[in-house]
Amino acid sequence: MTYPDIPSNENERLQELRSYNIMGELENSDYDFLTKMAAEICGTKISLISILNEDKQWFLSHHGIDTKETPKEIAFCAHAINKPKELFIIEDATKDKRFFDNPLVTGSSQVVFYAGMPLVTKKGYPLGTLCVIDDEPKTLNKNQIDSLKLLSTQVMKLLELHRKTITLKKQNNSLKKITELFKESQRINHVGTWELDLSTNETIWTDEVYSIYELPLDYNHNKSKAIDFYHPDDRQKILDAIAHTLKTEQPFDLTCRFISAKNSHKWVRSAGRVWKEKNQANKLIGIFQDITDQKNIEDQLRISEEAFRGSFEHGAIGMALLNEKGKWFKVNKKLCEILGYSEQELMNLTVADITHPEDTSSELHLIKQLVQGKLDNYTLEKRYIHKNGNMIHIILAVSTVKNKAGKIQYFVTQIVDITTTKQFEIQLANTLANTQAILDANTQVAIIGTDLDGKINLFNRGAEQMLGYTSTEVIGKYEPQVFHLEDELKAFYSDKGTEGENEIDNDDQFKEKVEIDLHETNEWTYVRKDKSTLSVLLSVTSIKHQGKVTGYLGVAADITETKKVERETAELLEIAELQNDRLKNFAYIVSHNLRSHSGGISSLIELTESEHPDFGTTEIFEYLKKSSQNLSETIKHLTEVVQINLSDKEKLQLVALKPVIENNINSLLLQAKNANVTIYNEIEESIKVKAIPAYLDSIVMNFMTNAIKYSSTERESFLKIQAQKNKSYIILKFIDNGLGINLEKHGQKLFGMYKTFHNHADSRGIGLFITKNQIEAMRGKIEVESELNVGTTFKIYFEYEEN
Amino acid sequence: MKKIDQICIIDDDPTHLFITKKYVELSGLVNNIVVYKDGKEAYDSLKAIIVASQKLPEIILLDLNMPIWDGWQFLEEFLKIPIQAKIHIFILTSSVSAEDKIRAEQFNLNGKYLVKPITFGEIKTIFSEL
Numbered sequence: 007m008t009y010p011d012i013p014s015n016e017n018e019r020l021q022e023l024r025s026y027n028i029m030g031e032l033e034n035s036d037y038d039f040l041t042k043m044a045a046e047i048c049g050t051k052i053s054l055i056s057i058l059n060e061d062k063q064w065f066l067s068h069h070g071i072d073t074k075e076t077p078k079e080i081a082f083c084a085h086a087i088n089k090p091k092e093l094f095i096i097e098d099a100t101k102d103k104r105f106f107d108n109p110l111v112t113g114s115s116q117v118v119f120y121a122g123m124p125l126v127t128k129k130g131y132p133l134g135t136l137c138v139i140d141d142e143p144k145t146l147n148k149n150q151i152d153s154l155k156l157l158s159t160q161v162m163k164l165l166e167l168h169r170k171t172i173t174l175k176k177q178n179n180s181l182k183k184i185t186e187l188f189k190e191s192q193r194i195n196h197v198g199t200w201e202l203d204l205s206t207n208e209t210i211w212t213d214e215v216y217s218i219y220e221l222p223l224d225y226n227h228n229k230s231k232a233i234d235f236y237h238p239d240d241r242q243k244i245l246d247a248i249a250h251t252l253k254t255e256q257p258f259d260l261t262c263r264f265i266s267a268k269n270s271h272k273w274v275r276s277a278g279r280v281w282k283e284k285n286q287a288n289k290l291i292g293i294f295q296d297i298t299d300q301k302n303i304e305d306q307l308r309i310s311e312e313a314f315r316g317s318f319e320h321g322a323i324g325m326a327l328l329n330e331k332g333k334w335f336k337v338n339k340k341l342c343e344i345l346g347y348s349e350q351e352l353m354n355l356t357v358a359d360i361t362h363p364e365d366t367s368s369e370l371h372l373i374k375q376l377v378q379g380k381l382d383n384y385t386l387e388k389r390y391i392h393k394n395g396n397m398i399h400i401i402l403a404v405s406t407v408k409n410k411a412g413k414i415q416y417f418v419t420q421i422v423d424i425t426t427t428k429q430f431e432i433q434l435a436n437t438l439a440n441t442q443a444i445l446d447a448n449t450q451v452a453i454i455g456t457d458l459d460g461k462i463n464l465f466n467r468g469a470e471q472m473l474g475y476t477s478t479e480v481i482g483k484y485e486p487q488v489f490h491l492e493d494e495l496k497a498f499y500s501d502k503g504t505e506g507e508n509e510i511d512n513d514d515q516f517k518e519k520v521e522i523d524l525h526e527t528n529e530w531t532y533v534r535k536d537k538s539t540l541s542v543l544l545s546v547t548s549i550k551h552q553g554k555v556t557g558y559l560g561v562a563a564d565i566t567e568t569k570k571v572e573r574e575t576a577e578l579l580e581i582a583e584l585q586n587d588r589l590k591n592f593a594y595i596v597s598h599n600l601r602s603h604s605g606g607i608s609s610l611i612e613l614t615e616s617e618h619p620d621f622g623t624t625e626i627f628e629y630l631k632k633s634s635q636n637l638s639e640t641i642k643h644l645t646e647v648v649q650i651n652l653s654d655k656e657k658l659q660l661v662a663l664k665p666v667i668e669n670n671i672n673s674l675l676l677q678a679k680n681a682n683v684t685i686y687n688e689i690e691e692s693i694k695v696k697a698i699p700a701y702l703d704s705i706v707m708n709f710m711t712n713a714i715k716y717s718s719t720e721r722e723s724f725l726k727i728q729a730q731k732n733k734s735y736i737i738l739k740f741i742d743n744g745l746g747i748n749l750e751k752h753g754q755k756l757f758g759m760y761k762t763f764h765n766h767a768d769s770r771g772i773g774l775f776i777t778k779n780q781i782e783a784m785r786g787k788i789e790v791e792s793e794l795n796v797g798t799t800f801k802i803y804f805e806y807e808e809n
Numbered sequence: 810m811k812k813i814d815q816i817c818i819i820d821d822d823p824t825h826l827f828i829t830k831k832y833v834e835l836s837g838l839v840n841n842i843v844v845y846k847d848g849k850e851a852y853d854s855l856k857a858i859i860v861a862s863q864k865l866p867e868i869i870l871l872d873l874n875m876p877i878w879d880g881w882q883f884l885e886e887f888l889k890i891p892i893q894a895k896i897h898i899f900i901l902t903s904s905v906s907a908e909d910k911i912r913a914e915q916f917n918l919n920g921k922y923l924v925k926p927i928t929f930g931e932i933k934t935i936f937s938e939l
Contacts, residue, residue, distance in 0.1 A: 599903070601903040601904075601905065601925070602822060602825065602874075602903030602925055603824075605825075605903055605925040605926030606822070606824035606825055606828060606925075606926060608926055609825075609828040609925075609926035609927070609928075610824065610827075610828065612928075612929075613828065613831055645905055
C-alpha cells in the first residue's frame with residue numbers, strides 16, 4: 007500500500023480550510039443533492055464530498071454509504087488532492103499496486119472503482135474532493151468526467167457561499183453592536199443625529215434629538231420647525247450656515263442658543279455636511295448635541311481663570327509660575343517690584359540667579375517631595391537678592407499644577423516680602439539682647455521690675471549682688487517694700503500726705519506711690535537679706551506699653567561709697583574754709599595791722615629826721631631808716647600777694663590787648679629811651695583776652711620794666727610784644743635780646759618769692775612771683791625761654807572767647 | 810590861704826594819732842585839733858555839739874579799724890544827723906583792701922581815702938585844696 011503524499015503547502019491549505027468553518031457542519035440537502043447527482047451520472051453506488059484535514063477525511067455529504075469519516079492515510083482522496091487540477095481515477099483498485107492491499111479495498115467497503123475531482127479554492131488550495139466509488143471495476147466516458155468536474159465546481163461554490171454567510175453573520179453582529187453603542191453613546195453624550203432631505207425639507211431625527219427638543223417621539227417635524235426652536239437671535243446664523251454648506255460642500259459646526267419645547271434654555275452644538283447617495287437626491291446629515299453643561303463649565307472656568315489672572319497680575323503679593331527647572335513662565339508686577347527687575351529682565355533669570363547663595367539648596371528636598379507627589383505644597387522663609395544687591399527676606403509658598411496624567415505642568419509660587427518685618431525682628435532681637443546685656447552687665451546697679459500688683463517680675467544680677475537674694479527667690483513672691491525700712495516708708499508717705507494716711511499700712515503702698523510720683527528719684531536705705539543696710543539712690547518709673555501702664559521699674563544705685571566720699575569732702579571743705587578764714591585773718595593782719603605799725607615807724611623816723619637833723623645823719627639812723635623802708639616794702643608785697651590769691655576769679659572780662667600795651671609803652675617811654683630799648687607793639691587790633699584789667703596792666707608793666715631793666719648795654723636792645731592764638735589760649739609774648747636768664751641754674755626758682763637773678767641795682771624778686779600769681783588767678787599760665795646774653799621770651803597764656 | 814578853725818581826728822592808735830597831729834600842727838593851717846579814740850565817742854561828742862548848736866569841726870580824719878564803733882559804724886550813724894554845716898570827712902586808714910575802698914565810695918567818699926602812713930605833703934595838699 008502506498009501512503010498518500012502530504013502536499014508541500016499543507017499548513018497553508020489547512021489554514022484556508024479553517025476559514026470555511028465547514029468541519030462538523032450539519033448535513034445539508036444542497037450538498038447531498040450534488041453527491042446524488044454525481045453517483046447517478048457516473049453510475050456508481052457511492053458518491054462523497056470528502057474534506058481532508060490534518061489526520062482524517064470527513065464526509066460533508068455521503069451518498070450510498072453511512073460512514074462519516076476514515077483515517078487520512080488510507081484515503082483515496084488524499085492522493086487525489088496532490089494534483090488539484092486533475093481528475094484522479096482508479097478503474098480497478100484490486101489490480102493497482104498502490105491500493106490492492108488498502109483496507110478500504112480489502113475490507114467490507116469493497117472500494118474497487120474510484121474517481122475524485124479536487125475541490126480547489128480560488129487561491130488554489132485543495133480542500134478535499136467530490137468523488138464517486140463502486141465495488142466493481144469501471145471506466146468513465148468523457149461526458150461523465152466533464153459532469154463530475156462541473157459538479158465539483160458547484161460544490162466549491164456552495165462552500166464559498168457558506169464561508170461568505172459566516173463572514174456576513176459576523177459583520178452583522180458587530181454592526182448590531184456598533185449601532186447599540188452608537189445609540190448609547192448618543193444618549194450619554196446628549197448627541198443626536200439628523201438628516202435633512204433637501205428636496206422635501208423633511209427631517210429624520212434620532213431619539214436623542216427629540217430628547218434635546220423635549221418633544222414626543224411622534225412629533226411631526228421638518229426643517230423650518232426644527233429651526234424654530236433656536237434662539238431668535240441665532241436662527242439666521244444656522245440658516246446661513248446650512249446655505250453656505252450647500253453651496254460650498256464645506257461642513258458646518260455651530261454653537262447656538264436654543265429654547266426647548268418645555269422652554270428650557272440650552273446651548274446646542276449643531277454640525278452638518280452634505281451626504282450624497284447614488285441615484286438619490288443629496289441630503290444633509292449631521293449631529294445635534296446639548297452642550298449646556300459643558301458651556302456652563304467653560305464659563306465658570308473662564309470666570310475663575312479671569313479671576314486668577316486678575317489676582318495674578320495685580321496681586322498685592324509676588325506671584326510667579328515656574329517650570330521644573332526654575333525658569334520663569336510668568337511673573338507678576340509685584341514680584342518685579344520686590345526684586346527690582348523689569349519683567350523682561352526677570353524672565354531671563356532663573357530662581358537660582360536671584361536666590362541668596364546660602365539658601366539655594368534649602369528647598370531642594372521640598373521640591374523633590376512635590377515632584378514625587380508626597381507634598382501638595384510648602385511654605386518656607388528664604389532670602390532673595392534685589393537687583394541692587396540688597397538682601398530681601400521673603401516667605402515663599404509653592405504649589406503645583408498637574409495635568410491629567412499627574413505630571414507637573416508648572417509650579418505656582420507666591421512671594422511675600424518680609425524684609426521690613428525681618429529687619430524689625432532682627433532689631434527687636436538686638437534690642438532684647440542689648441537690654442538683657444544691660445541688665446546682666448549692671449552688677450553695680452539693681453534693676454527691679456514689678457507688675458501692676460507690685461509683685462517683682464524682674465530682678466537683675468546687680469539686684470542679686472546688692473541685696474543678697476537670688477532672682478528665683480523673689481520673682482513672683484515678694485514686693486519691693488521688703489527691701490525698705492518701714493520707718494522710711496512711713497516717713498516718706500506722711501511727708502507726702504497724699505491720698506490719705508490710712509494708705510500707709512496698705513500693702514500696695516509702693517505701687518500707689520509710683521502711680522502718684524512717676525519718675526521719682528530719692529535716697530533710700532535698702533535692707534539686704536542678711537538685714538544689713540546700704541544707701542541707694544532709687545529711681546522709679548512706670549513701664550508703659552501703648553500708653554498703658556503695665557508695670558514699674560526701679561533702678562537703684564549703691565551710693566554708700568558716694569555718701570562716704572560726700573561726707574569726707576564736706577569735712578575737707580570745712581577744713582579748707584577754716585584755713586581760708588585764717589588766711590583771710592592773716593591777710594587782714596598783714597594788710598592792716600602790720601602796715602599800720604610799719605607806717606607809724608616810717609612816719610616817726612621821718613618826723614625824727616626833720617626835728618632832729620643831727621641824729622638823722624648818724625649811721626645808726628641810716629640803718630633804722632633802711633630797715634623801716636624794707637619792712638614797709640615787704641609788707642606791701644605781701645599784701646599784694648595775699649590779695650591776688652583771695653580775689654574773686656570770676657571777675658574776668660574781655661580786654662583788648664593792643665591798647666593796654668600801648669598805654670604802658672607811653673608811660674615807660676622815658677625809661678626805655680634812657681636804657682636805649684626799642685619797644686615794638688606787634689599785636690593785632692582785634693585780639694581780646696579774658697583778664698582782670700588791673701592785673702593785665704600790672705603784668706604788662708612788669709614785663710616791660712624787666713626788659714628795660716635787664717637790657718644789654720652791648721647791643722641795640724629791643725622788646726617785641728606779639729600775640730598769637732591757638733585752640734584754647736591767646737599767647738602774649740615778650741621777646742627781648744637782653745641779658746637772659748640761666749634757666750638751668752634758676753629755672754626752678756624763677757617765679758619764687760624774693761628771687762633775683764641779676765646783680766642789678768633795682769633787682770627784686772617779688773615781680774615775677776606776683777605776675778605768676780596774677781596770671782594764674784586769671785586761669786592762665788606762663789612759660790619762659792631764655793639764653794644768657796642772648797635774650798628772654800616770656801609767654802603768657804590767656805583764655806579767650808570764641809566768637 | 811584861709812586857716813582852718815577846727816579839725817577832728819578819730820583814731821585809737823596813739824602812734825598814728827601822734828603822727829597825724831604832728832603833721833597837722835606842722836602844716837600851720839589849723840587852729841584847733843579835737844581827738845576821739847573811737848567811733849562811738851566821736852559820734853556822741855559831735856552829736857552833743859550839734860544839739861548844743863556849737864561849732865563843728867570842718868574836717869574829720871576817720872580811722873576805720875577801731876574798738877567799740879569802727880569807722881563804718883560812725884559814718885552810718887553820723888551821716889543820719891541832719892546838719893547845715895559842710896564837713897569834709899576823710900578816711901585815714903592803714904587798710905589797702907579793695908573792699909574798704911569800694912565801701913568808702915558807697916558813702917560818697919571817693920577821692921577821700923587816705924592810706925597810712927600819711928605824708929606831710931599829703932596833709933598839706935588836702936588842707937590847701939579846701
